[in-house]
Amino acid sequence: MEDCEDCEEIFSQDGVLLKQAPATHITFVNTIGTLYISESLNSNKKRFIEWKPNDITVDSDIQDQEWAVVNTIQKRTRTLSGNYPPDYQNRIKCIKLNFEDIKSFRIANKSRQISFYDGKADCLCIFGFQHGSSDVLLSILKRMLRVSVSKRDKHLYIVYDANFPEFQQLDRSFAELNIQHDSRTLWSVFKNLKDHPYETTFEAFSKVTDYVYRSPEQRDLDDVDRENLNRSISEYENTTTHSQGDYEVVAKVPERKDFPRLRPLSLEQWKGHMNSEGKIEDVESVRNLIFRGGVTPCLRSEVWKFLLDYYPWSSTELERQKLLASKSDEYYNMKLQWKRMTKTQEDNFTDYRERKSLIEKDVNRTDRTLDFYAGDNNANLQTLNDILMTYIMYNFDLGYVQGMSDLLSPILMLLESEVDSFWCFVGFMNKVIRNFDIDQAGMKDQLSNLHTLLAFVNPQLANYLDTHDSGNMFFCFRWLLVWFKRELSLEDVMRFWEVLWTGYPCENFHLLVCVAILETEKPNIIQNNYGFTEILKHVNDLNGKLDMAVMLNKAEGIFYQIKESDHLTDNIRLILGLPLLQSQTSYGSHEQSPFEDSAELSNGTQPCCSVDNVRISPDEVAYERSINSSFL
Amino acid sequence: MRSNSKNTLLKVVILGDGGVGKSCLMNRFVSNQFDEHSFHTIGVEFLNKDIELDGETYTLQIWDTAGQERFKTLRTPFYRGSDICMLTYAVDDKSSFKNIEMWRNEFLNYADVKENGQFPFIVVGNKSDVPVEEREVSQLELETWCNENSITSCIETSAKSASNVQEAFKMAVQYWLRLESRADKIDPGVNDTVDLKKKHSDNRSSCCTGSSE
Numbered sequence: 074m075e076d077c078e079d080c081e082e083i084f085s086q087d088g089v090l091l092k093q094a095p096a097t098h099i100t101f102v103n104t105i106g107t108l109y110i111s112e113s114l115n116s117n118k119k120r121f122i123e124w125k126p127n128d129i130t131v132d133s134d135i136q137d138q139e140w141a142v143v144n145t146i147q148k149r150t151r152t153l154s155g156n157y158p159p160d161y162q163n164r165i166k167c168i169k170l171n172f173e174d175i176k177s178f179r180i181a182n183k184s185r186q187i188s189f190y191d192g193k194a195d196c197l198c199i200f201g202f203q204h205g206s207s208d209v210l211l212s213i214l215k216r217m218l219r220v221s222v223s224k225r226d227k228h229l230y231i232v233y234d235a236n237f238p239e240f241q242q243l244d245r246s247f248a249e250l251n252i253q254h255d256s257r258t259l260w261s262v263f264k265n266l267k268d269h270p271y272e273t274t275f276e277a278f279s280k281v282t283d284y285v286y287r288s289p290e291q292r293d294l295d296d297v298d299r300e301n302l303n304r305s306i307s308e309y310e311n312t313t314t315h316s317q318g319d320y321e322v323v324a325k326v327p328e329r330k331d332f333p334r335l336r337p338l339s340l341e342q343w344k345g346h347m348n349s350e351g352k353i354e355d356v357e358s359v360r361n362l363i364f365r366g367g368v369t370p371c372l373r374s375e376v377w378k379f380l381l382d383y384y385p386w387s388s389t390e391l392e393r394q395k396l397l398a399s400k401s402d403e404y405y406n407m408k409l410q411w412k413r414m415t416k417t418q419e420d421n422f423t424d425y426r427e428r429k430s431l432i433e434k435d436v437n438r439t440d441r442t443l444d445f446y447a448g449d450n451n452a453n454l455q456t457l458n459d460i461l462m463t464y465i466m467y468n469f470d471l472g473y474v475q476g477m478s479d480l481l482s483p484i485l486m487l488l489e490s491e492v493d494s495f496w497c498f499v500g501f502m503n504k505v506i507r508n509f510d511i512d513q514a515g516m517k518d519q520l521s522n523l524h525t526l527l528a529f530v531n532p533q534l535a536n537y538l539d540t541h542d543s544g545n546m547f548f549c550f551r552w553l554l555v556w557f558k559r560e561l562s563l564e565d566v567m568r569f570w571e572v573l574w575t576g577y578p579c580e581n582f583h584l585l586v587c588v589a590i591l592e593t594e595k596p597n598i599i600q601n602n603y604g605f606t607e608i609l610k611h612v613n614d615l616n617g618k619l620d621m622a623v624m625l626n627k628a629e630g631i632f633y634q635i636k637e638s639d640h641l642t643d644n645i646r647l648i649l650g651l652p653l654l655q656s657q658t659s660y661g662s663h664e665q666s667p668f669e670d671s672a673e674l675s676n677g678t679q680p681c682c683s684v685d686n687v688r689i690s691p692d693e694v695a696y697e698r699s700i701n702s703s704f705l
Numbered sequence: 706m707r708s709n710s711k712n713t714l715l716k717v718v719i720l721g722d723g724g725v726g727k728s729c730l731m732n733r734f735v736s737n738q739f740d741e742h743s744f745h746t747i748g749v750e751f752l753n754k755d756i757e758l759d760g761e762t763y764t765l766q767i768w769d770t771a772g773q774e775r776f777k778t779l780r781t782p783f784y785r786g787s788d789i790c791m792l793t794y795a796v797d798d799k800s801s802f803k804n805i806e807m808w809r810n811e812f813l814n815y816a817d818v819k820e821n822g823q824f825p826f827i828v829v830g831n832k833s834d835v836p837v838e839e840r841e842v843s844q845l846e847l848e849t850w851c852n853e854n855s856i857t858s859c860i861e862t863s864a865k866s867a868s869n870v871q872e873a874f875k876m877a878v879q880y881w882l883r884l885e886s887r888a889d890k891i892d893p894g895v896n897d898t899v900d901l902k903k904k905h906s907d908n909r910s911s912c913c914t915g916s917s918e
Contacts, residue, residue, distance in 0.1 A: 427800075431773065434724030434745070441742030475723065475773045476747055513778050550748035550779065559747060606751065606766070613750055 080111040080121070084213050086205065091124060091168070092186065093199035095639050098168055101126055108200060110213060120217065122175070122189070124200065125167040170197055172218065179229045184208055193642050195654070326530060326638045332629040334622050335366035337568075343372055351390025353379070364577035367568040374488050380574040381484075381500030383493070397492075404492045407466040408459065425465070428473045432461045439478040443563065445486045457485055460495045467499065474509040477502070479555040483567055504574065508554050519553050520546040522648045523584045529638075529645055530588055530631055534595045542605040548612040549587050556583060557619070565621040572625060578632050580650030585635075589627035590619065712755075714764045715881060716786055717874070718816075720808040721793035722801040723772035726831040729864035730793065731769050734874050739865055746771050749783055756874060763878055765789075781815035789825045789877045790816070795832040796861060799841040802830070805850070825881040827858040829873050834863040 089108040091101050106126040113119040176192025184206040189197040200207075214220070214230075223229035338359070346359050353359055368376045378384045383400070384393050411425075419426055436458045440446045446453055460481060465472050480501055485494040507515025524546050528535035538544050551559055556573065558566050573583055591598075594615070598608055635645060643653050719727045728746050732738050735754040751768045768787075770780045784790075790812050794801040805828060818824045830847050844861060851859045858880045862869040 430800075431723055438724070438743065438745045474775050475745055475771055479744075479747075509775070511775060513776065516779065547749070547779070547782075554747055559744065609749065610751065 079114050081114055082109055082111045083120075084110040084210070086202070086210060087127075088203040088205065089124060090201035090203055091126070091198070092201045093188075093196060094168060095197070097639065101168075105203060108210070110210075110217075120172040122170040122172070123167055124198070168198060175218070175232055177223075177229060177231045178214070179226070180207055180211060181228060184211070187211070191640065193640060195640055195642055326634040329627075329630040329634050332626055332633075334626055335362070337367040337369040338362045338372065338376065339369050340372055343376065351393070352388065353386055356386045360575045360577060364572055364575040368571050370567075373567065373571070374493075377484070377487065377497055377571065377574075378493065380571060381497040382503065383496040383500055400496055401492045404463065404495050408463045410466045411462050424472075428465055429462065431475070432458060432465075432473050432478070435473075435475060435478045436461065440482045440486075440563075443486070446482070453485065456491050456494075457481060460485065460491060460498060463495060464498065464502070468502075471502075471506070471509060476508065476554045479558040480505070483558075483563060483570070486563070487567065501570075501574075505556070516550065516553065519581075519584065520549065522581065523549060523553075523587050525644060526584055526635070526648060527588050527591060529635060529642075531592055531595065534591060534599070537595075537599055538608070541603065541608070543608050548605075548609040549591075551613070552587055552590075553583065557586075557621075560616050560619050561621055562617075569621050569625070578629060579636075581648055582628060582632065584648070585628040585631050586624050588631055589624050590615070592631075593627070712762045712764055714766060715788040715878065717765050717767045717789040717791060717877065718784055718787045718812070719767060719769050719791045719793060720812060721772060722795075722798070722804050722808075725772070725793050725795040725798065725801045726864050727772065727793055728769050730791075730829065730831060730862065730870060730873070731767050733864040733867055733870045735767065737867065739867070741865070748776075749780065754874075756878060758875060758878055758882075765874060765878070777811070781811065784812055784816040787812075787816050787818075789827065789881050791827050791829055791873070791877060793829045793831055794842065796830045796842045797832055797835045797839045802842040802846070802850075806854075809854070823855070823884055825858070825877060825884050826856050827860070827873065827877040827880060828856055829859070830861040831864060833861040833868060834866045 085107055087107045088105060090103065090105050091098070092103070094102050104126045106124050109121075109123040109125075111121050111123060113121070170189055174191055174197065175189050177190045179188045179190070180186070181188065182201070185202045186199060187202075187207045187210065188199040191197050218232045220230040220232050223231055342362060343359070346353050346355055348354050363376070363380070379386055384396065388396070414422075414425070419429075436454055439457065446457070457478065461473055461478060464477070481494065481498045484497050484501065485491075488494045488497060502509075507518070510516070524535060524538075524544060527538075527546075535544075538546070556566075557569055561569060576582075579585075594611065597603075597611060601607065603611060632649070635641060635649065636651065641651075645651075646653050719731060721727055723745060728743060728750070729739060731752055732740070732743070735752040746769055749768060749770050751766055754765050754767065756763050756765055768783055770776070770783065790809075792805050792808050792812075794805055796802075809826060812826075813824070816824075828847060828851055830842060830844075847859050847861065851857070858876050860869055860873045860876060862873050864870055
C-alpha cells in the first residue's frame with residue numbers, strides 16, 4: 074500500500090462499504106472505501122485488514138502508528154458534550170484490524186457482507202461489498218488464518234490461529250504438562266465456560282495453576298488428546314464471553330477522570346426546585362445534585378421520603394398530606410395483625426415464632442453503641458422491633474432476614490416516626506430485595522457481577538484473586554448485603570445511602586464502589602501475597618477505615634472509564650443498565666451492532682449512521698444532560 | 706502424629722442458631738473480651754489464636770458464620786477442611802438445643818469428612834450464667850444427647866462471665882488429638898502432608914460449586 078510505507082499489500086478490494094465501525098470511526102459508517110490485507114515489513118510480519126474511505130488522502134507525514142488500531146483504547150480527551158477535538162477526527166480515518174484481534178468472522182447477505190468479531194461478543198467492524206462478493210477475501214482469510222466453521226452457524230468462522238500468543242501459550246502449557254490422565258477435566262473447563270462463564274473461569278484458572286505447579290514429566294499429548302483439546306478450544310471460542318478478554322486479552326480502559334464531590338443539596342436548592350404547590354419540578358436535576366453531594370442533614374427526613382419512594386416525586390404538598398393519613402392506617406392495620414395474635418396461635422405457628430425470636434435477638438444486637446439505641450428498655454429498640462415485625466406481615470414470603478435491622482436502624486434514627494420509617498424501610502427493601510433471596514441467588518449474582526466488573530477494569534487483580542482461591546469474591550459479602558452499614562460511621566452511611574438511592578450514574582453503582590475499594594487495596598493484597606483467608610481478614614478489617622467520599626469519587630471515575638471503553642461488552646452493559654449493543658446476547662446471532670455512544674458522539678442529535686435499535690433510555694439522556702448542565 | 710517441632714494449624718468452625726453467642730465465644734477466647742451489644746455476624750469472620758497443650762502450640766483458626774438458615778449456601782463452603790466443629794446452643798433457648806442435630810448434619814453434609822471415621826465435634830451450651838429460672842436446657846439433657854450421638858466432648862460455658870471458654874477450646878483440641886492418634890494407629894500410611902493437600906484442593910472446588918449451585 075502506497076500510504077503505508079512499512080506494509081506490503083497482499084490483497085485489495087474496492088467498493089467496500091463500512092457498515093459498522095467502532096465509535097472512533099462512526100462518522101465513516103456508510104462510506105465506500107477500499108479493503109486491504111497487508112503485511113508489515115518489520116520482522117514481526119504482522120498482518121492487518123485495513124479499510125480506508127475513498128475520498129481520503131493521507132498526508133505523507135502520517136506514520137503508521139497514527140492509524141487507529143481497532144480495539145486499542147485511545148487516550149482520548151473528550152469534552153463533556155461528547156465531541157472529539159477536530160484534529161482527532163482528521164487523524165484517524167483508516168481502520169486497521171490486527172489479525173490477532175480477529176477471533177471470528179461471519180459472512181452474511183449472500184456473501185455480500187462480512188463481520189469481524191473480537192471474541193468478546195463485540196463486533197469490530199462490518200463491511201458490505203457493493204460489487205462483487207466476499208468470496209475472494211474469504212478464501213484468502215481461510216488460507217492465512219486457522220479457522221473452523223462453527224457448528225451452530227455455518228456462516229461463522231472461528232479463528233484459532235497458531236499465531237495467537239495466548240493459544241501458543243495454552244498449547245505449550247498443555248503440552249509441557251503431564252495432563253493426560255486429567256485432560257478430561259480441562260476439556261470440561263472449556264465446555265463449561267459457555268454455560269457458566271463466571272463459575273467456570275475462576276475454577277478453571279485455579280486448576281490450570283495447579284497443573285503448572287505440578288512437576289512436569291515431559292510428555293506430549295497424543296493425537297487424540299490434541300484433537301479433543303482443539304475441539305474444546307474451538308467450542309469455547311464459539312461461545313466465548315467476555316471472560317476470555319478478562320483473562321487473556323488485556324484490553325485497556327481509558328484514563329480515569331476525576332469527579333469531585335459537590336456540597337450537599339441545600340434547603341435553598343431544594344425549595345428552589347419546588348413550585349407553589351410543593352411539587353418538585355426538575356426531578357432529574359434534584360437527583361443529580363443528591364448524587365453529587367448528598368443531602369444536607371436538616372433536609373434528610375424530608376428528602377429521604379422521596380428517595381425511598383414513600384412520596385411520589387410528582388406529588389404536591391396536598392397529595393402528600395393525604396398519603397400520610399392512608400399510609401398510617403395501612404401500617405397500623407398490619408401491626409394489629411401480629412399484635413392480636415394469641416399465645417395459642419403463636420404456639421401453633423413455628424415459622425412465625427422463629428421469626429419473632431430472631432428479630433428480638435437481632436434488635437438487641439443492632440447499633441446498641443449509639444445513644445439512640447443504648448440502654449435497657451430503650452423505647453427505640455421496641456419501635457425497631459415493631460417495624461420489623463410488621464414487615465413480616467407486609468411481606469410474609471420474605472419475612473425477616475439478618476441484615477434488615479441494619480438497614481432499618483439509620484432510617485428510624487433519622488425519621489423517629491414509626492409509620493414513616495416503616496414505609497421508607499419498605500422503599501429501601503424494594504431496592505435491595507434480592508439481597509435476601511431464599512437461595513441467596515441475588516447475592517451470588519452480585520458477587521459474580523462484581524467479579525466481571527473487576528476483571529474488566531483491573532484484570533490483573535481479578536486474575537490474582539482467581540489464582541488465589543478468591544475469585545468468588547465472597548469477602549465482599551458484608552459490603553453488599555447491607556450496603557457498607559458495618560464499615561461506615563452513621564453519618565457516612567447516611568450520606569452513602571442517599572447517594573446510592575438516586576440510582577445515578579448507573580445501575581449497581583455500589584458494585585463499582587467495591588471495585589474502587591479493591592483497587593485501592595490491591596497493593597496490600599498482591600504484595601503480601603494474600604490468599605483467601607488473608608484477603609477475607611484484610612477486607613473485614615477495613616471496617617472503619619474507608620473514606621466514603623474518596624470511594625464515591627473513584628467509583629464514578631471507574632464508571633466513565635467503563636462506559637467509554639471501546640471493548641465494552643453487553644455483559645457489562647447489562648450489569649450497569651447501559652443500553653445493549655444487540656437485542657440477543659448470544660454470540661454469533663447478531664449482524665448489526667449499533668453503538669451506544671452514537672448519540673453522544675453526535676452531541677445529542679440523531680445518530681449519524683444508519684444503525685438499528687439504538688436504545689438510550691430517557692433517563693440516560695436526561696442524566697447526560699444534567700451532568701453537562703451542572704458542569705458547563 | 707504431627708511433628709513436635711511444628712506449630713499445627715487447626716481449622717475450627719463454630720455453628721449454631723443465631724444469637725446463641727458464637728461470636729462472643731470466639732471473642733472471649735481470642736481476646737478475652739465480651740461486648741454485650743456486639744452486632745450479629747454478617748457473612749463469615751475468622752480469628753486466629755494460639756493455644757498450648759502439653760508443651761505444644763496449636764494455632765486455632767476459628768471460623769464464625771451467620772446462623773440464619775437463609776445464608777446456608779454461602780456458609781457451607783467454609784466447612785471444608787475443618788479439623789474441629791463446635792456445635793453451640795444457648796442454655797436458655799430450647800430450640801437452639803434441638804437444632805444442634807440439624808447443625809451437625811449440615812456440617813457432615815458439606816464438610817466432606819471421612820466416612821466411618823469419627824469427627825471431633827464438641828457441643829457447647831453457652832450462656833450458663835443465666836438465672837436458673839431462665840434455663841431451658843439442663844446439663845443432663847446435654848450429656849444425654851451427646852451420649853446418644855457418640856460425642857464425647859461437651860461443656861457448658863459463659864462467654865459473658867468467661868466461664869469454661871478456654872476449657873472448651875482446649876477440650877476440642879484434645880479430642881482432635883485423640884482421634885488423630887487413633888487414626889494414625891489404624892492407618893499409619895496416611896500422613897499429614899498428603900491429607901492436607903487433598904483437603905486444600907477439595908476446598909477450592911467446593912467453593913466454586915457452592916456458589917454456582
